[in-house]
Amino acid sequence: xxxxxxxxxxxxxxxxxxxxxxxxxxxxxxxxxxxxxxxxxxxxxxxxxxxxxxxxxxxxxxxxxxxxxxxxxxxxxxxxxxxxxxxxxxxxxxxxxxxxxxxxxxxxxxxxxxxxxxxxxxxxxxxxxxxxxxxxxxxxxxxxxxxxxxxxxxxxxxxxxxxxxxxxxxxxxxxxxxxxxxxxxxxxxxxxxxxxxxxxxxxxxxxxxxxxxxxxxxxxxxxxxxxxxxxxxxxxxxxxxxxxxxxxxxxxxxxxxxxxxxx
Amino acid sequence: xxxxxxxxxxxxxxxxxxxxxxxxxxxxxxxxxxxxxxxxxxxxxxxxxxxxxxxxxxxxxxxxxxxxxxxxxxxxxxxxxxxxxxxxxxxxxxxxxxxxxxxxxxxxxxxxxxxxxxxxxxxxxxxxxxxxxxxxxxxxxxxxxxxxxxxxxxxxxxxxxxxxxxxxxxxxxxxxxxxxxxxxxxxxxxxxxxxxxxxxxxxxxxxxxxxxxxxxxxxxxxxxxxxxxxxxxxxxxxxxxxxxxxxxxxxxxxxxxxxxxxxxxxx
Numbered sequence: 390x391x392x393x394x395x396x397x398x399x400x401x402x403x404x405x406x407x408x409x410x411x412x413x414x415x416x417x418x419x420x421x422x423x424x425x426x427x428x429x430x431x432x433x434x435x436x437x438x439x440x441x442x443x444x445x446x447x448x449x450x451x452x453x454x455x456x457x458x459x460x461x462x463x464x465x466x467x468x469x470x471x472x473x474x475x476x477x478x479x480x481x482x483x484x485x486x487x488x489x490x491x492x493x494x495x496x497x498x499x500x501x502x503x504x505x506x507x508x509x510x511x512x513x514x515x516x517x518x519x520x521x522x523x524x525x526x527x528x529x530x531x532x533x534x535x536x537x538x539x540x541x542x543x544x545x546x547x548x549x550x551x552x553x554x555x556x557x558x559x560x561x562x563x564x565x566x567x568x569x570x571x572x573x574x575x576x577x578x579x580x581x582x583x584x585x586x587x588x589x590x591x592x593x594x595x596x597x598x599x600x601x602x603x604x605x606x607x608x609x610x611x612x613x614x615x616x617x618x619x620x621x622x623x624x625x626x627x628x629x630x631x632x633x634x635x636x637x638x639x640x641x642x643x644x645x646x647x648x649x650x651x652x
Numbered sequence: 653x654x655x656x657x658x659x660x661x662x663x664x665x666x667x668x669x670x671x672x673x674x675x676x677x678x679x680x681x682x683x684x685x686x687x688x689x690x691x692x693x694x695x696x697x698x699x700x701x702x703x704x705x706x707x708x709x710x711x712x713x714x715x716x717x718x719x720x721x722x723x724x725x726x727x728x729x730x731x732x733x734x735x736x737x738x739x740x741x742x743x744x745x746x747x748x749x750x751x752x753x754x755x756x757x758x759x760x761x762x763x764x765x766x767x768x769x770x771x772x773x774x775x776x777x778x779x780x781x782x783x784x785x786x787x788x789x790x791x792x793x794x795x796x797x798x799x800x801x802x803x804x805x806x807x808x809x810x811x812x813x814x815x816x817x818x819x820x821x822x823x824x825x826x827x828x829x830x831x832x833x834x835x836x837x838x839x840x841x842x843x844x845x846x847x848x849x850x851x852x853x854x855x856x857x858x859x860x861x862x863x864x865x866x867x868x869x870x871x872x873x874x875x876x877x878x879x880x881x882x883x884x885x886x887x888x889x890x891x892x893x894x895x896x897x898x899x900x901x902x903x904x905x906x907x908x909x910x911x912x913x914x915x916x917x918x919x
Contacts (some may be wrong), residue, residue, distance in 0.1 A: 420834045423854070424842050431707040431849035432699055440702065566684030570691040579695040586701050 392486050393494040400498030411506035418455040418511055422519060425451045441583040445522060446610050450581045452521035453606045456511040457537070459503035460601055461578055462544040463569055465551050465561045466496040473555045476649040488644070489637050492552050496545045504541070525611035532618035536605035539625035543600050546632035547572070553636050556643030577603030583612070597628035656759045663763025664731075671768050678768070685772025693718070693780060696844070707849050712787040714845060716872050719781025720800065721843035724807025724867065725836070726773035732812045734764035738819035745917050758907050761819065792875070799871050799890070806867040806896025807843075811836055813896075813903035814862065820903075820910035835862060843868050848882055855882060863899055866892035 426448050433444040442450070469492050472478045481488060515521040524530035547568075554564045573579050575598035582593050582603040593599055604621040607613040613621060672678060696718065700711040729736070738761060741747045750760045781800075785792075792800075818832035839862060847855055847865045859865040859882060870889040873881040880886060 417834050417838070420838050421841070424838065424850070427850045427854070428706075428845055431845075432703040434707050435705055436703045563680065563684070566681070566688060570688055573691055574694060579691065580698055584702055585698055 393490045396491060396494040397498045397501075400495055401502045404498060404502030405506065408506060411503065412510065414507060415511055415514075418458065418507065419514065419519075422452050422455040422515065425454075426519065442581055442612065445520070446612060447581055447584070448520050449522045449610050450577075450606050452511075452515035452519055453609060454578060454602060456508040456515060457504060457602070457605075458578075459500055459507060460537070460540050460544055460605075461576060462500075462547040462551075462572060462601070464565070465548060465555070466492070466499045469495055469552050470555065470561060473552070474559060478556075478647070479649045482644065489549065489553075489633075489640050493545055493549050496548045496552070497541065500541055500544060500548075522610065524609050526615065528615035529608055529611050532615040532621075533605055533609035535618065536600075536608050536621050536625065539622055539629070540601045540605050543597060543625050543629045543632070546629050546636060547597070550632060550636045550639070553639045553643055556640070556647055572598055572601070575599065576601040577606070581606075583607075597625075597632070600625040600628060656755055659755060660759050660763045663760075664766050667763070667766040668768060671766070681769045682772050682775070685769055686775040687772075689722070689773045689776040693776060706845065709846050712784050713872075713876055715780050715784035716788065716875070717846055717868055718844040719777050719784055720803050720872065721807060721840055721864070721868055722773055722777030723781060723804045725811050725840040726770055726777055727804070727808040728811030728815065728836075729770035729773065730767055731762065731808070732815035733767040733770070734761045735812070735815040735819040737765055739822045742822045742914075743917060747914065748916050751911075751914075757911055758816065758904055788876070796875055799875065799893070802893045803867050803871050806893040807864070809896035809900040810862065810864055810867055811839070813900040814839065816900075816903040816907050820907050823910040823914050839864050846872075859884075863892075863895035866895040 429447050429451065430444060433440070433447070472481055481491065484491070516523060524533060551561055551564055551568065555561050558564060575582075575593060575596050577599060582599055585593060600621065604613060604624070608615065608618055608621060696714065697711070700706070700714075706714055741761070741764070750757050753760065814836045818836070821832060839858070842850065842854065842858060843864045847858055847869045855865070865882060869881060870884055870892040873879075874886055874889045881889070884892070
């Protein structure tokens with residue numbers, strides 16, 4: 390375990406240096422949050438029916454989404470991408486560490502550092518000025534933090550699958566173009582999952598992507614009671630295990646047939 | 653001027669031909685982009701399925717705004733690629749070469765790239781607008797169809813103008829700033845919905861500073877016979893799309909000012 394933690398720590402420390410860029414990014418997040426909140430407020434304004442989520446909950450959901458944008462597995466880790474494309478993956482195979490674990494540690498850092506850099510400054514803004522509510526209780530807050538960790542682990546397993554697919558395709562863009570829309574729709578980053586049509590809720594609850602964004606956020610606001618947190622964590626854990634196993638066996642196959650590009 | 657335009661046409665054709673060298677990849681990426689931008693519309697559709705109306709606007713009406721804005725944005729993204737990637741030219745010092753040539757810098761930068769992949773958004777915007785046209789447009793006459801086309805072109809002017817301003821910033825910052833992206837991508841996101849749902853600050857900003865409302869909801873509301881919108885009378889709404897080309901011309905002036913202030917990075 391030690392070498393992977395060391396990779397994670399070193400990478401995180403390096404990525405935490407980009408603070409100015411993150412601050413500039415926060416202005417972007419605030420703009421999106423304001424626009425999305427206005428859109429949802431307008432939708433709720435004329436609706437007499439009781440919705441599965443109240444307006445104030447939706448607004449909290451939106452701001453959580455802006456603060457924790459980095460949880461979405463929407464890209465590949467740049468070093469792993471370059472290593473595969475240039476053929477230096479040959480060197481990585483020589484290292485006395487597990488390839489899957491190494492890539493996993495790297496992508497974990499590449500998600501964790503931006504998450505901290507964006508979430509920490511954005512939270513006070515959203516709480517003070519933009520109508521985001523604090524966690525409903527201490528229990529909800531800790532359930533949310535645990536589920537956020539679960540989301541991070543799940544997201545890295547998804548991204549690592551894309552990394553492994555690069556052994557076969559070299560260029561990740563094709564696979565990403567197919568996965569991003571699916572992740573966007575079914576994670577709750579486009580619209581909160583409870584507001585999706587009823588007939589699709591079964592599929593939404595089954596797929597792993599809700600564990601990325603939707604269930605941690607709903608734990609935060611008590612939409613899922615803290616006592617049900619174990620269901621969320623179990624769902625995340627099972628899917629993470631499944632995806633890690635698929636990724637590992639695909640990696641084994643990929644390394645067997647690997648052709649090193651470059652020379 | 654006509655020489656410039658002729659040259660621009662040549663440059664764009666060359667860029668297009670270079671992108672078409674890999675036709676299979678081109679088609680796949682086009683489909684991918686259409687799919688990706690299509691998911692944005694899924695969200696709108698899902699919200700209407702649940703809520704019925706958006707502050708009194710129906711789905712087909714919002715589709716008119718959505719389609720017009722996305723078509724304009726797609727054209728601008730495609731043709732304004734050179735300005736979008738301009739930071740690279742400044743950082744590497746490549747811009748110095750453009751200054752030596754006897755034609756306008758803005759034309760050369762505009763011609764330096766085009767990204768037909770961005771037309772995937774055009775497919776999506778076109779489909780949404782077609783849906784709006786079929787469900788609303790029974791009574792549109794030629795004048796009104798002309799107004800829609802004018803709005804799309806005018807919208808493209810605003811978005812290209814924003815890309816020009818974003819590129820002009822590079823003269824000072826050298827780096828490209830993520831925040832500049834807010835106005836183009838974020839402006840399109842905002843313009844997909846009727847502007848009257850936003851707070852007064854955003855509304856005024858997008859009417860009088862970055863005139864996206866002028867090329868979208870103001871003429872759109874005339875077509876939908878909504879009466880005065882955003883406090884602007886209907887007769888003014890017919891002329892509002894003219895703000896697009898005006899914004900573009902102003903942004904070119906700012907660009908020229910930036911070019912005079914340019915100092916090479918010296919590589």
